[in-house]
Amino acid sequence: MQPPFHRLEEFVGLTPSDINLVRGWAANPRRVARHQPIRREGDPVNGVFFLLAGWAASSVILRDGQRQVIKVHLPGDMLGFPSLVLSSAGETLEAITDVSLCPIPNAAIGRLIEHNPRLTAALLLNTQKERVALMQALTWIGSASALARMAAFLLDLHDRLDSAGLVIDGTFDFPLTQQFIGDLLGLTAVHVNRTLKRLDATGYVDRKKGQITILDFEGLRSVSPNLPPEPAGRAAWSRIGGKA
Amino acid sequence: MQPPFHRLEEFVGLTPSDINLVRGWAANPRRVARHQPIRREGDPVNGVFFLLAGWAASSVILRDGQRQVIKVHLPGDMLGFPSLVLSSAGETLEAITDVSLCPIPNAAIGRLIEHNPRLTAALLLNTQKERVALMQALTWIGSASALARMAAFLLDLHDRLDSAGLVIDGTFDFPLTQQFIGDLLGLTAVHVNRTLKRLDATGYVDRKKGQITILDFEGLRSVSPNLPPEPAGRAAWSRIGGKA
């Protein structure tokens, strides 16, 4: 399948029936304007969202008002899946840019699990990949310096945008405020500014209005806290649920 | 089902065939002595592990040698699931105490996804719950003080041990070194010591050799960064995969 659906076939091939189902999701997309909430922490959980276009964020708010951004979501991501096991939403989902997404109601997920084993496997494995990403984020934030976190974040973002075809020659859109990046990396906006300026001054990246260019990948990797884990690919899972 | 298997039925009821399968796992348990590795980062991924008894830890090591402990695993937990989507293990699993666990090979997981939709749903939802836990950890480490993190950790650990029947009157085993807690909470061992002493001095907890007692739950909660999210329970998912 083409982006943004390609991610569903990263680990297992889907059957025609699976693919029809997925295509059906895109029939009635919902649009949300940038900076608007999609679903708030504490709201009822009616289902999940498949992100068709635009950037979104999930975040958690602490009692003292501190916000932790959990993840920046790009097209092809499933949003709100973790809250399925909670009695009310555990994260706030909001649009970073204008966004287009399809709501998938609880009942549809139940039916899918019953009738579409391969698609279920795809979701299960995709969720494990999200877990790996969370483990990485936790590790960076728990034990790397501001500079290392920033480098890791930029490299990761580049790779994810690249695989969605949104990078041209190292340059990509960057619609994030420094405050937001701070909430994501566990830093203050002031320190984000210091850190970005430093990466800029070293010549690793170039910043223009609303865009970033990575000039020196090796340099960035050298200050990054670790190398990204390598995905397994489909070979390992080719036999699940019969032939595709 | 009885502990340690009860967690599998937290969100969906299982069929007799599912239950037989799960019971079969426990047939050939593997024992690992405390402080010994179960599987190292970079090792081949042959499957996952179901923890029958004892405490285990998963952790990630950074290039500079820093270790981030991702999670303390208690009986009933699945270990190593995220690495299923990687070409080699992304986390190190090790025994904190003497441990008993059953290896579940890749092929068995594939068959399970094909033939046991309810069990698959159980695993999918359990994994979402793990994601919620990771999101919580990320939020604590990213934006709470050392004291708040420690309080949150102790409360969470208490609740998890309690639901496994391992707490007596607020007291539970605590086989973790301060260095380990530091690696878990993103602090140094020295600062862990300061923080624990402070909680002790305030009268929130009492520490004996290898054990901890929580004396003042309300006090601990008052310094904790947020309240734990409430699980959905089985009602929401009762219809998956037909009757139990």
Next chain:
DNA sequence: CCGTCCGAATCACCTATGTTAGTGACATCG
């Protein structure tokens, strides 16, 4: 064309946490 607002960029100063370097209490073991 002028106010208003938001976000980037600075600056001076502060503090929570890290660093280094110990000591002493127990275990474990040959």
Next chain:
DNA sequence: CGATGTCACTAACATAGGTGATTCGGACGG
């Protein structure tokens, strides 16, 4: 029953990153 090692605990000092406050420029709305 000394030798060795691990772990809790302490203290003096260092620093990465936080705070609060200000300035500036561009986008937008009327």
